[in-house]
Amino acid sequence: MDTDEDTIDLRSDTVTTPSEAMREAARDAEVGDDVYRDDPTVNELERRAAEAVGTEAALYVPSGTMANQIAVHVHTEPGQELILERESHIYRWELAGAAKLSGTQTRTLDAGERCVPTPEAVREGLVDEDLHRPGTGLLALENTHNYRGGTAIPVDRISAAAEVARDAGVPVHLDGARVFNAAVALGVDASEIVDPVDSVTFCLSKGLGAPVGSILAGDEAFVEAARRVRKLFGGGMRQAGMIAAPGLLALENVDRLADDHANAERLAAGLDALDGVRAPEPDTNIVVAHTEDAGIAAADLVTACKDAGVGCVEFDDYATRFTTHLDVDGDDVDAAIDRIGDVVAELA
Numbered sequence: 001m002d003t004d005e006d007t008i009d010l011r012s013d014t015v016t017t018p019s020e021a022m023r024e025a026a027r028d029a030e031v032g033d034d035v036y037r038d039d040p041t042v043n044e045l046e047r048r049a050a051e052a053v054g055t056e057a058a059l060y061v062p063s064g065t066m067a068n069q070i071a072v073h074v075h076t077e078p079g080q081e082l083i084l085e086r087e088s089h090i091y092r093w094e095l096a097g098a099a100k101l102s103g104t105q106t107r108t109l110d111a112g113e114r115c116v117p118t119p120e121a122v123r124e125g126l127v128d129e130d131l132h133r134p135g136t137g138l139l140a141l142e143n144t145h146n147y148r149g150g151t152a153i154p155v156d157r158i159s160a161a162a163e164v165a166r167d168a169g170v171p172v173h174l175d176g177a178r179v180f181n182a183a184v185a186l187g188v189d190a191s192e193i194v195d196p197v198d199s200v201t202f203c204l205s206k207g208l209g210a211p212v213g214s215i216l217a218g219d220e221a222f223v224e225a226a227r228r229v230r231k232l233f234g235g236g237m238r239q240a241g242m243i244a245a246p247g248l249l250a251l252e253n254v255d256r257l258a259d260d261h262a263n264a265e266r267l268a269a270g271l272d273a274l275d276g277v278r279a280p281e282p283d284t285n286i287v288v289a290h291t292e293d294a295g296i297a298a299a300d301l302v303t304a305c306k307d308a309g310v311g312c313v314e315f316d317d318y319a320t321r322f323t324t325h326l327d328v329d330g331d332d333v334d335a336a337i338d339r340i341g342d343v344v345a346e347l348a
């Protein structure tokens, strides 16, 4: 993607660049060697992050993918099964890391359009260890659900799925890359969403606007084990306060996620009004436009939008994702709708 100033980049909420305040915070950060736990800025970020999701402890890691993969590694033994919904990020977009890094076998659960497995689906997915079967090591859930269009999954559905696993002695990890988007959309505190699970990942570098970093949180024992696995995976960092300082400011960007959601709703309404385009009202900041009726392949739409100055990504053959974030406002959304409208009229 070119960096044309005029481009409205809706590819992802990861494209935001750090604010002046974040750049200053990075420059002025108090630092130390974080592998020795000597970096006061990282320590502060971990304390505040744990507080934000209501866990005992938290660990700062370079990416959401690493956070999830560390969680899989800590919770499971090689050969055990990891169960998760079939469109989960951990299953689809993490390069089979659970198999390669932790030796788990994945069993996918069908959750239909509802994104989170029902208690029955979880029960069916659990296998007991015996002479022939490996046993289930972990249930992983996702909220908001990325591939299902940023769906905010209500707390009771998360609890219901988690309870079945935990009753069977199987821990539960939540891939909450955008858990604060879920919290804002549902009008609950993030800690309520996290309460039914054993560990959670969230990204500082998405809607919250930090340049780098994610958090893996859970109880003290889990985070202590996770710290060793982070080192094993090459994620032990030294004067990381330089990148953790903007992360502290990112934690203050939770409430403003509501603006991104309003912009996404406006974008979806604008796109849905185009001939041959279906864009369901989003729960959060991810809009998925379906163009099968217009006979426009997502790949073609993405290329033409790029030429017209709108960044978006292909999600499926006829599904394209547009994501709002803190670097786009209502005017940008209106301009994007106009540009996409021209593109659709031309391609249809």
Ligand SMILES: *Cc1c(COP(=O)(O)O)cnc(C)c1O
Residues within 6 Å of the ligand: 062, 063, 064, 065, 066, 068, 089, 090, 142, 144, 145, 146, 175, 177, 178, 203, 205, 214
């Ligand atoms: C982005 C994302 C991740 C991975 O985060 P990275 O920081 O890009 O590695 C994991 N899960 C979900 C649901 C995501 O959207």
